[in-house]
Amino acid sequence: MNLFNIPANELLQHILNGLTLGAIYSLIALGYTMVYGILKFINFAHGEIFMLGAYSGYYLYYYLCTPDQGGSWVMISFILSVLFAMILSAVIGMLIERIAYRPLRRAPRLAPLLSAIGVSIILMNLAALAFGTEPKNFSYPFDNSVINMGTTSITPNQIMILAVGLIMMAGLKLFVDRTKLGKAMRATSQNQNVASLMGINVNVIISLTFAIGSALAAVAGVLIAMEYKVYPSMGQMAGLKAFIAAVVGGIGNISGAMIGGILLGLLETFGVVILGIPQGMKDTIAFSVLIIILLVKPSGILIRNIREKV
Amino acid sequence: MKRLLAILFSIMLLFTMACGKGDTVKIGFMGPMTGGDSNYGKLMSQAVKIAVEEFNAQGGVLGYNVELIIEDDQGSVEKGNPAIEKLAGIDKVYGIIGAVFSSVSLAIAPKAEASKIVMISPSSTHKDLPDKGEFIFRDVINDSMQAIVFAKYLYQVEKTNSVAILYVKNDYSQGLAMDFKTQFEKEGGKVVAMESGLKGDKDFKTQLTKIKGLSPKALYIPNYVEEIAQIIEQAKQLGITAKIYSADGFSNPKIFELAPKSANGIIFTQIAENRSQVKKDFITKYKTKFGEDPDIFALNSYDGARILMNAIKQAAEIKDKKLVIDRDKVRSIVAATKDFDGASGKITFTANGDLVANIGIWTSENNQYKQIKAYKLENDKIIEIK
Numbered sequence: 001m002n003l004f005n006i007p008a009n010e011l012l013q014h015i016l017n018g019l020t021l022g023a024i025y026s027l028i029a030l031g032y033t034m035v036y037g038i039l040k041f042i043n044f045a046h047g048e049i050f051m052l053g054a055y056s057g058y059y060l061y062y063y064l065c066t067p068d069q070g071g072s073w074v075m076i077s078f079i080l081s082v083l084f085a086m087i088l089s090a091v092i093g094m095l096i097e098r099i100a101y102r103p104l105r106r107a108p109r110l111a112p113l114l115s116a117i118g119v120s121i122i123l124m125n126l127a128a129l130a131f132g133t134e135p136k137n138f139s140y141p142f143d144n145s146v147i148n149m150g151t152t153s154i155t156p157n158q159i160m161i162l163a164v165g166l167i168m169m170a171g172l173k174l175f176v177d178r179t180k181l182g183k184a185m186r187a188t189s190q191n192q193n194v195a196s197l198m199g200i201n202v203n204v205i206i207s208l209t210f211a212i213g214s215a216l217a218a219v220a221g222v223l224i225a226m227e228y229k230v231y232p233s234m235g236q237m238a239g240l241k242a243f244i245a246a247v248v249g250g251i252g253n254i255s256g257a258m259i260g261g262i263l264l265g266l267l268e269t270f271g272v273v274i275l276g277i278p279q280g281m282k283d284t285i286a287f288s289v290l291i292i293i294l295l296v297k298p299s300g301i302l303i304r305n306i307r308e309k310v
Numbered sequence: 311m312k313r314l315l316a317i318l319f320s321i322m323l324l325f326t327m328a329c330g331k332g333d334t335v336k337i338g339f340m341g342p343m344t345g346g347d348s349n350y351g352k353l354m355s356q357a358v359k360i361a362v363e364e365f366n367a368q369g370g371v372l373g374y375n376v377e378l379i380i381e382d383d384q385g386s387v388e389k390g391n392p393a394i395e396k397l398a399g400i401d402k403v404y405g406i407i408g409a410v411f412s413s414v415s416l417a418i419a420p421k422a423e424a425s426k427i428v429m430i431s432p433s434s435t436h437k438d439l440p441d442k443g444e445f446i447f448r449d450v451i452n453d454s455m456q457a458i459v460f461a462k463y464l465y466q467v468e469k470t471n472s473v474a475i476l477y478v479k480n481d482y483s484q485g486l487a488m489d490f491k492t493q494f495e496k497e498g499g500k501v502v503a504m505e506s507g508l509k510g511d512k513d514f515k516t517q518l519t520k521i522k523g524l525s526p527k528a529l530y531i532p533n534y535v536e537e538i539a540q541i542i543e544q545a546k547q548l549g550i551t552a553k554i555y556s557a558d559g560f561s562n563p564k565i566f567e568l569a570p571k572s573a574n575g576i577i578f579t580q581i582a583e584n585r586s587q588v589k590k591d592f593i594t595k596y597k598t599k600f601g602e603d604p605d606i607f608a609l610n611s612y613d614g615a616r617i618l619m620n621a622i623k624q625a626a627e628i629k630d631k632k633l634v635i636d637r638d639k640v641r642s643i644v645a646a647t648k649d650f651d652g653a654s655g656k657i658t659f660t661a662n663g664d665l666v667a668n669i670g671i672w673t674s675e676n677n678q679y680k681q682i683k684a685y686k687l688e689n690d691k692i693i694e695i696k
């Protein structure tokens with residue numbers, strides 16, 4: 001393992017850090033990729049849904065309990081808050097689609113893109129106005145003390161991020177591949193007109209796509225809020241990174257978004273460690289990856305499934 | 311149409327005349343009022359408000375009230391430049407309390423100097439600041455002194471010989487990190503890692519994992535609370551056992567909210583404690599008015615505002631029933647400040663406008679700050695003051 005002159009235990013730690021970061025990117029990337037698969041446009045307001053999810057979870061959580069007391073009620077409130085955040089974000093996602101994108105569905109492709117950027121700016125500033133710009137601390141619902149495995153350490157929250165991320169992604173994959181609604185989604189993504197001729201209500205399917213993507217983003221929002229606090233601009237960079245992850249995996253491709261997210265998380269961690277990229281330029285890694293992918297393989301790294309877009 | 315325009319312009323002219331009459335003496339405050347660091351700006355501007363109210367209650371400048379203009383720089387140079395342009399060009403302030411962050415202060419100092427605006431920064435600790443001009447002052451200890459005393463303390467008193475540094479790339483954090491490294495190595499200690507991040511970064515795990523592998527005895531993080539909160543939480547999550555040290559950026563109580571489980575037991579440097587009556591009175595007043603405790607920079611802001619307004623008062627005179635204030639005179643009175651009885655301690659400026667000060671070694675305990683020891687620097691030696 002001494003290929004890069006990093007001690008094995010440290011390598012393991014970096015992998016772990018990269019995986020947790022990547023799991024979050026993947027969760028958000030799914031929303032981008034699903035919407036792109038169906039509507040062929042990039043929902044730039046997705047990062048803000050992630051942020052609103054974090055805020056709604058935060059407010060219900062602190063309304064229901066005092067996290068520092070600990071105990072089972074805190075855990076229950078946490079679960080309720082996550083569910084609440086998912087539902088609220090799903091509703092917001094559908095509303096945004098209804099108000100800002102649906103009227104533009106027949107417009108040139110640039111129009112909904114600009115509309116999305118507008119929605120993103122409006123939501124972020126509204127959040128700053130309503131919640132204040134100061135970061136808020138989102139306490140863990142459990143004791144987040146480190147678990148040491150030899151010299152590598154992992155926190156319960158990291159385990160939770162990995163587990164929840166995996167479950168959510170597997171669930172989505174099953175839903176899209178195995179259920180009737182999933183089939184309808186795939187059909188809509190291939191050809192809206194034909195899908196509607198087959199009796200599929202395209203509008204409902206599109207709303208559903210937004211709802212699912214937004215709910216996943218809300219989960220990511222709450223999970224990341226505990227690590228990095230809640231603040232109005234939290235969706236900006238996370239949203240961009242997730243977008244890059246979606247492109248890396250081949251935008252429109254669900255498995256691609258998952259792999260792209262994990263890959264980006266690992267790349268960001270290892271770019272600094274192995275390539276010796278200065279820490280301050282960490283964010284440039286993601287954007288360099290985007291540029292390279294767009295130049296070399298614009299369809300993303302997973303081309304085999306390119307026909308089946310959702 | 312022409313007539314309409316004429317009327318419109320006459321009204322506008324009237325307005326400008328009404329504004330130009332100037333029945334108040336304006337001073338400015340500049341700092342982050344929004345954004346992640348807004349708590350610094352909030353606590354400090356509140357202190358200046360108290361100083362202005364007190365000053366006006368005592369008669370103001372020859373019967374003219376002082377008016378405080380608060381400008382938000384969001385802690386960034388990009389927002390700081392337009393803010394100083396407004397204060398200098400539109401408000402024509404006589405002095406500024408601020409800016410809060412070193413990078414912003416360094417950026418706006420040339421404009422303040424050119425417009426003959428006395429600038430007293432309550433919190434910009436970068437060593438180069440006072441040399442930026444004759445009108446540039448600060449009533450906070452400078453970084454290099456803080457770093458030098460702390461390096462000597464860590465090596466000589468705590469007998470720590472290996473330390474890792476994690477700083478953020480801004481003037482404040484980087485300045486402290488570099489000065490500390492130089493001094494610590496001069497003492498004979500070893501800096502095993504010098505890692506950095508960017509302001510606004512949330513994830514420091516990569517750097518901390520590297521540091522963990524080197525197992526230093528101490529970790530020095532001279533940053534602002536937003537980053538400190540992330541670093542100390544993540545250090546704990548990675549199981550880093552090195553003792554954590556910081557500088558006066560740590561003195562913002564917001565840290566206990568942002569990192570409630572990790573913020574206690576950290577040792578940091580800031581100005582030595584002062585138990586004067588002025589301080590007690592100020593804190594009582596601050597608490598009753600705003601319902602929260604001032605931080606150390608708020609004390610500095612209060613003192614700075616009082617020094618500034620007293621100087622304006624002394625420099626002012628009434629000529630032809632109009633208030634005339636000589637800007638150069640204001641500057642020379644501020645520069646001559648000696649043993650001013652402030653809330654932060656006795657204030658004396660050096661020839662270039664820096665503060666003469668003692669350094670305290672502090673710790674955080676039960677969500678409170680407490681001074682452990684105090685030192686003064688004399689002939690390159692640290693001497694403990696009891």
